[in-house]
Amino acid sequence: MSILRIAIAGAGLIGQRHLELIQANPSCELAALVDPATAARDVAQRAGVSLFPSLEALFESDRPDGIILATPNQLHVEQALVCLQAGVAALIEKPVAHTLEEGERLLAASRDSKVPLLVGHHRAHSPILQRAREIIREGRLGSLVAVMGSALFYKPEDYFDAAPWRRKAGGGPVLINLIHEVGNLRSLCGEIVAVQALASSATRGFPVEDTVSISLRFANGALGSFLLSDTAASARSWEQTSRENRDYPSYDDEDCYLIAGTSGSLAVPTMRLKRYDQPEGHSWWKPFTCEVADLQREDPLARQLEHFCQVIRGEAEPLVSARDGLQNLRVVDAIGRAARDGGTVVVVSG
Template sequence: MIRYGIVGCGHIAKKHVEAIRAAEGAELVAVCDKDPERLAPFAVDGVAGYGDLGEMVKQADVDVINICTPSGLHPALAIQAAEAGKHVVVEKPMALTLKDADLMIRACKENGVFLSVVHPNRFRPAMEELRKRVETEAFGTLSHANATVRWNRNQEYYDQAPWRGTKAMDGGVLMNQAIHNLDLMLWMMGEVEEVSSYHATRVRDIETEDTSVSILRFKNGALGVIEAAVTLYPRNLEESLSLFGEKGTAIVGGPTANWIQAWKFADLTDSQAEETIHRIHEEPYGKPGHQRLIEDMTEAVAQGRPPVVSGMDGYRALALVIACQQSAERGRPVRMEELERNPGVKA
């Protein structure tokens, strides 16, 4: 059994508990939170509870540490876990700066442990099907892509915890909500060369942006558009990823990007396309993404091979968010090569 410990007993930790308990070969043995009231409901059924990560890694027999704290706390905890010889699963975004993400990657590499960033949307059945179409070059030359997140996060959402909506701990709509969709876009389209962005705080009383629009140029020459907002009334409206090429059109969308809304390819008949759409619509969610990610990390540790969603995958998504933020702040396009990094890391 691969033994897991969770740091941070907030809302997202519940998904990690469920994922670990459902994953074959995985076992939850310890949880950690400095707040005894948050810790108590998780430290049950033989799971040891700790108020400090240092105490947990010394006393608990743990192989993997899952970091579920506010985003700004991820780097220090990941480095501490790695230096204790523990593999790391960290919630998105992995960090709020590239320098911190670099330090996390280095710490894991130097201590011989794996780092996986939680981008579970890659495991959605529709996204896996879309990835196959990209890998087999069914689109031909890709012309452009569109990533859209039109969600509602009302003021009560931000007021429920002091870190939400802050620059130091949250990072804004691109960093905290849309980064999953940006990861998917990068997974499908490849590396970005340049971005041009506008950000605004139109509705919510927060430090960060609640609305963002960006235009991208990919290294392969394709173009892209990102639209992200948490201002939709009265509830989530849409999360979608659209890809367009000389031989294919695909849109995966819905309130969450789980359903195929367009599926046209030169190498597929209408009946073949409809069969795929029907199959995905019969089971749009599949096995929970967090569970798939934990199962992958469990196998990675047991087999000694890297996890499917790596630290560098998380790094690339973070770099795209930061490029968009810097473009909006500077009022001009930003090339990815301009981003400030620690030496030795290239996204």
């Protein structure tokens, strides 16, 4: 099997993380870097590859098998369109677009193209989520009834000092953090069709929210509740429970999701499973059978890269398509509108 040549656009922190993963993967090699910034020269020199100021300049000189777009959000759509025109598969870092309108434009273009696009919601490649999906699809929980989720964490003051725009509208946890959770919940429980939300800025006093309470309705009839806060001294977040990013301290006695069905419930990511033994006669008077589902941990970013290689070779369809990436944006947008305006907001799909 030939080694795939993959280029990276964007030599910032996430771009350099992708670079490390490519160098560690025997299925691919780094073809080039694309970044107009002066600082990118050192990154390219250390990696031993050519540096190009733009995708257009790269494609005039070379045609890699794939490209990873690790650039600022507002560049994602235009650069993905350039990749589509050049016939080069792209992995687009999340979010797929910085506005719904731009996301719709990219989705329309991708539908008319045979060039694959993979959106970098890397948690979708987590073995934890994969195992949880298997348990749900095997029917071990019965019919889904409800999900409770949380992303409760405390961002330090220097987080806001480093980027003052985070104190303003658009800088809160809804637009910055919630899109990860939406992707997880859709992956586990299906499409979200309606939302309600209450937001507060009472703790930090910024113009933007710091805490949000969200209600969700799924297409299968299940309901969900979700608590989001960047000012809560709590470990009930994916980062602090999954142990997938070692930069964060983790706590193996905490979960961030509880998925409940008619036959049992699953806590994620500890994978504690409580089920009724018999298919009938369920009752709160009867004890559960308790177990911890088996799990093999791997780096979801590394798994995402391997999946991208499979997508380039035509061996797999994108696990997170442009349509999926846009749908995550639509749900986040609906939650933001519900928090601002009140009432129930129906989530558009397409």
